[in-house]
Amino acid sequence: xxxxRQPEKEEVAAAPAVPYTYCSRPRALPARPKxxxxxxxxxxEKEPIRYANLxxxxxxxxxxxxxxxxxxxxxxPSPLEIQRQREARKRALARKRAKEQMQPRTPEPVEGREHVxxxxxxxxxxxxxxxxxxxxxxxxxxxxxxxxxPFFIPAKTGxxxxxQIEEGELFDFDVEVKPILEVLIGKxxxxxxxxxxxxxxxxxxxxxxxxxxxxxxxxxxxxQRLEEQDRRYREEKERRKLQHMQMLQKQKETxxxxxxxxxxxRYLADLIPSVFNNLRESGFFYDPIERDxxxxxxxxxxxxxxxxxxxxxxxRTMLDSLIRTVVEKRLDAFSRKPLSDQTEAPAEESRPxxxxxxxxxxxxxxxxxxxxxxxxxxxxPEEQPSRHISFRLEESDPAGTEDLExx
Amino acid sequence: MAHARISANLPPxxxxxxxxxxxxxxALPKLNExxxxxxxxxxxxxxxxxxxxxHDPENVYQAIGVGFLDNLKTLxxxxxxxxRQKTTEILYIMAMHNVGSGMISALTELLDDPVxxxxxxxxxxxxxxxxLHEGAVGILHAxxxxxxxxxxxxxxxxxQELILDTLSNCLRVEASEALAxxxxxxxxxxxxxxxxxxxxxxxxxxxxxxxxxxxxxMVCEEVIPVLVSLLEDTDPEVQASATGALMFATVxxxxxxxxxxxxxxxxxxKLVAEETSKARLSAIKTLxxxxxxxxxxxxxxxxxxxxxxxxxxxxxAVKRAAKIxxxxxxxxPF
Numbered sequence: 001x002x003x004x005r006q007p008e009k010e011e012v013a014a015a016p017a018v019p020y021t022y023c024s025r026p027r028a029l030p031a032r033p034k035x036x037x038x039x040x041x042x043x044x045e046k047e048p049i050r051y052a053n054l055x056x057x058x059x060x061x062x063x064x065x066x067x068x069x070x071x072x073x074x075x076x077p078s079p080l081e082i083q084r085q086r087e088a089r090k091r092a093l094a095r096k097r098a099k100e101q102m103q104p105r106t107p108e109p110v111e112g113r114e115h116v117x118x119x120x121x122x123x124x125x126x127x128x129x130x131x132x133x134x135x136x137x138x139x140x141x142x143x144x145x146x147x148x149x150p151f152f153i154p155a156k157t158g159x160x161x162x163x164q165i166e167e168g169e170l171f172d173f174d175v176e177v178k179p180i181l182e183v184l185i186g187k188x189x190x191x192x193x194x195x196x197x198x199x200x201x202x203x204x205x206x207x208x209x210x211x212x213x214x215x216x217x218x219x220x221x222x223x224q225r226l227e228e229q230d231r232r233y234r235e236e237k238e239r240r241k242l243q244h245m246q247m248l249q250k251q252k253e254t255x256x257x258x259x260x261x262x263x264x265x266r267y268l269a270d271l272i273p274s275v276f277n278n279l280r281e282s283g284f285f286y287d288p289i290e291r292d293x294x295x296x297x298x299x300x301x302x303x304x305x306x307x308x309x310x311x312x313x314x315x316r317t318m319l320d321s322l323i324r325t326v327v328e329k330r331l332d333a334f335s336r337k338p339l340s341d342q343t344e345a346p347a348e349e350s351r352p353x354x355x356x357x358x359x360x361x362x363x364x365x366x367x368x369x370x371x372x373x374x375x376x377x378x379x380x381p382e383e384q385p386s387r388h389i390s391f392r393l394e395e396s397d398p399a400g401t402e403d404l405e406x407x
Numbered sequence: 408m409a410h411a412r413i414s415a416n417l418p419p420x421x422x423x424x425x426x427x428x429x430x431x432x433x434a435l436p437k438l439n440e441x442x443x444x445x446x447x448x449x450x451x452x453x454x455x456x457x458x459x460x461x462h463d464p465e466n467v468y469q470a471i472g473v474g475f476l477d478n479l480k481t482l483x484x485x486x487x488x489x490x491r492q493k494t495t496e497i498l499y500i501m502a503m504h505n506v507g508s509g510m511i512s513a514l515t516e517l518l519d520d521p522v523x524x525x526x527x528x529x530x531x532x533x534x535x536x537x538x539l540h541e542g543a544v545g546i547l548h549a550x551x552x553x554x555x556x557x558x559x560x561x562x563x564x565x566x567q568e569l570i571l572d573t574l575s576n577c578l579r580v581e582a583s584e585a586l587a588x589x590x591x592x593x594x595x596x597x598x599x600x601x602x603x604x605x606x607x608x609x610x611x612x613x614x615x616x617x618x619x620x621x622x623x624x625m626v627c628e629e630v631i632p633v634l635v636s637l638l639e640d641t642d643p644e645v646q647a648s649a650t651g652a653l654m655f656a657t658v659x660x661x662x663x664x665x666x667x668x669x670x671x672x673x674x675x676x677k678l679v680a681e682e683t684s685k686a687r688l689s690a691i692k693t694l695x696x697x698x699x700x701x702x703x704x705x706x707x708x709x710x711x712x713x714x715x716x717x718x719x720x721x722x723x724a725v726k727r728a729a730k731i732x733x734x735x736x737x738x739x740p741f
Contacts, residue, residue, distance in 0.1 A: 198462060209538070215724055217651055218688045220618055222731070224658045225696050232660075 019155050029057065067131045426452035428460070435466065435473050442478045447487060454482075454493040461500045470501070483514070488525065495528030502535040515551060523563065530569035537576035546577050553588040560593060564602055571597070571608035575615045582619040591616070591625050598633050603642035610637060610648030617655030626652070627662035631669055638674035643685055650678060650689035657696040666697060672706055680713050691717060691728040698736045707736045 031052035054060060109115050279285060426449070429437045438460075441453035457475075460466045482494045498514075514529050533551075536542030546552070555570050562570065578585055590612075597609035613630060616622035634656065637649035653671065656662040671693070678690040691714070697703035714736070717729035 195462070214647075214651070214685075214688060217614065217618070217654070218692050218724060218728065221654045221658065221689075221692045221696075222728070224618075224655070225692070225699075228658050228660075229699065 029054075029059075032058070064131075424452060424455050425459070426456040428456050432469075434460065435470050435475070439473055439475060439478060442475075442482065447490070450482070450485075451487075451489055451493070454490060454497065458493055458497050458500070461497055467501050492524045492528065495525050495532065499528050499531045499535060502532045515549065515554070523566075526562070527566055527569070530566050530573065534569050534573045534576070537573045540580070543577045543580050546573070547581055547584070550584075552577060552584040556585060556588045556590045556593060559597070564605060567597075568602075568604050568608055571605065571612055575608065575612045578612060578615040578622075579618065582616045582622045585616065586622060586625055591629060595630055595633060598630070598637060603640070603645055606637065606640065607642065607644040607648040610634065610645065610652045614648060614652040614655055617652055617658075623656060623659050623662065626656045627659055627665060631656055631662060631665045631671075635666065635669040635671045635674070638671065638678065646678060647685040647689065650675070650686040650693060654689045654693045654696070657693055660700075663697055663700050663703070666693075667700060667703055672697060672703065676710055676713055679717060687717070687720070688722070688725050688728055691725065691732050695728070695732040695735050698732065704736055704738075711736060 028051045031050040106115075426438065426441055428434045438453045438457050441449050442457075444450060444453075457470075461470065479494050479498060482490055483498075485491055485494070495514075514532060533546065533555075537546055552574070555574055559567060559570055559574075574585065574590075594609045594613055594616075597605055598613075600606055600609070613626060613634070617626050631653070634649045634653050637645055638653070640646055640649070653666060653675075657666050657671075675690045675694050675697075678686045679694065681687065694703075694707060698707050711733060714729045714733050717732075718726055720726055720729070
């Protein structure tokens with residue numbers, strides 16, 4: 001590959017004006033099989049060419065490339081080498097014979113000559129184990145930018161041919177562009193229309209709402225006005241009704257007042273004479289002397305009369321008590337008498353006994369107002385029931401005793 | 408490792424900031440997984456891709472079915488502002504298609520976000536949610552109204568507009584919370600703002616407040632003169648909203664008196680006379696209210712021909728309103 005590279009480098013170093021040619025075109029190497037296959041078999045079967053991996057190819061030089069091991073030149077071969085050579089020759093001859101027809105080889109050496117490896121280098125080198133090392137340094141310039149990649153202009157191959165499309169040959173622009181334009185403009189316009197429609201719709205909605213609001217407000221105002229009117233009328237009605245009621249009330253009061261006044265007048269027309277009459281009758285106008293007589297003289301008179309009468313009554317009462325004691329004594333005396341006499345004459349003597357009894361009752365009643373002063377009054381009412389009994393017991397008495405009592 | 412990409416240069420039409428979308432049904436689940444990845448770039452790219460996808464309502468439904476909302480909720484609190492911004496944008500687009508009332512609590516924290524766009528998107532989401540009844544109720548229940556009212560004072564103009572919209576939709580349902588936080592004073596200032604949009608929206612909010620009885624009394628007290636001055640504003644939107652607000656404010660007698668005192672009738676008549684005014688209907692209604700007062704009736708008896716013209720309006724509601732107005736003006740007590 002070395003010789004192949006150099007011209008390439010030269011080419012690059014010089015100027016990229018000359019088109020580049022390979023002396024050996026780069027090709028991918030087929031894989032070398034590990035085992036030699038039989039030639040016939042290999043030729044007969046055409047296997048698909050397997051390309052080798054460069055990394056695992058034994059033919060690739062590895063290791064130092066700056067000091068290669070060149071095959072040592074030997075003019076006097078050692079016996080070992082001679083033997084080897086002999087064997088190699090034999091093999092080669094054998095191969096030769098086998099491949100005589102197939103592979104043209106270098107012709108055999110003419111008699112008297114032999115093929116020998118010859119070093120044809122200009123300079124003879126001393127072969128030694130020690131590898132000649134030379135230290136070289138290389139340094140790129142500091143801060144040098146990577147130069148721009150040169151434009152790659154591929155090699156021109158082929159023939160230059162020109163062609164030209166005249167106007168109107170391919171297509172008619174106006175005709176072809178129509179649908180595209182239609183779509184473009186249509187879409188744009190559609191979008192714009194949508195937006196405008198949206199806004200317009202909204203504006204219409206609000207305008208309608210506004211109009212509706214106005215109408216509604218007007219109606220509302222009308223309603224409120226009518227309400228207000230109604231309220232005023234109602235209030236006015238109420239006020240008038242109230243006024244009327246008050247008026248009626250006042251009227252009623254006035255009539256009542258008038259009636260009352262008339263009535264009062266009439267009622268009190270003869271007030272004064274009647275008053276005077278009443279007063280006179282009740283004795284406000286009195287004669288003082290008469291009054292004096294009435295208030296002082298007559299009571300005194302009456303008291304005196306009463307006292308006199310009382311004395312009389314007292315006398316009678318005294319008499320009564322006397323009679324009574326006598327009668328009681330007699331009763332005691334006559335109590336031993338049988339009762340049959342008493343029953344015979346009850347009816348006869350009941351009536352006369354009633355009359356004096358009543359008289360006695362009357363005197364008793366007259367005695368009672370004076371009872372405070374006389375002691376005999378008290379035993380008198382107590383004696384009345386006993387008198388009833390005593391009368392019955394004493395019915396048998398002779399009339400003499402009755403006469404005494406009636407006195 | 409082999410990449411799907413062959414060359415280092417991407418094709419010219421691909422957006423490198425978006426994640427590649429898988430085909431068909433796998434698109435959304437894959438994006439879902441990418442959203443959960445710890446790498447920031449992946450998340451951002453997935454969000455950008457998702458943002459484009461949710462314009463289609465079908466994708467929205469599929470996304471919610473796949474379970475995107477939880478991921479998006481966690482991403483709302485991400486430290487990176489781009490992620491937050493994109494997430495809010497996605498939620499905004501999704502809110503346009505349906506309501507996510509579970510998002511409200513998570514979104515509340517974003518209201519204080521330092522990045523403007525995030526806040527703007529958050530407010531947009533609220534505004535979209537408030538447009539539906541359930542959303543408005545949800546916002547009310549979350550107690551966001553005082554916060555929003557407070558924000559009105561401090562935010563940028565754009566965001567103020569969004570807040571005003573949200574408020575107007577929410578207050579349609581109930582107004583007591585806003586009144587408690589003194590919203591009327593703030594709105595009164597906004598009525599004098601330089602931007603016409605803010606003026607008209609503030610007037611609209613006042614209108615919504617005025618639909619409720621307690622709101623009416625508050626509006627009557629303070630705001631009517633300002634509203635009457637706005638009737639002569641140059642911007643028709645502002646005129647329309649101001650007329651609407653007046654319409655509700657004059658329902659109560661004290662409102663009517665203050666409106667009459669502020670001389671509301673001439674500008675209102677001008678608005679009615681214009682054929683193409685948006686405020687026509689509201690102006691007719693307001694004049695009807697004012698005609699119930701004796702002084703108003705007297706003034707309007709001279710102008711019945713304007714109402715007669717309105718009877719020829721193509722809109723049915725205007726015709727009816729004009730008829731009612733004429734009948735009210737010509738009403739006599741006996």
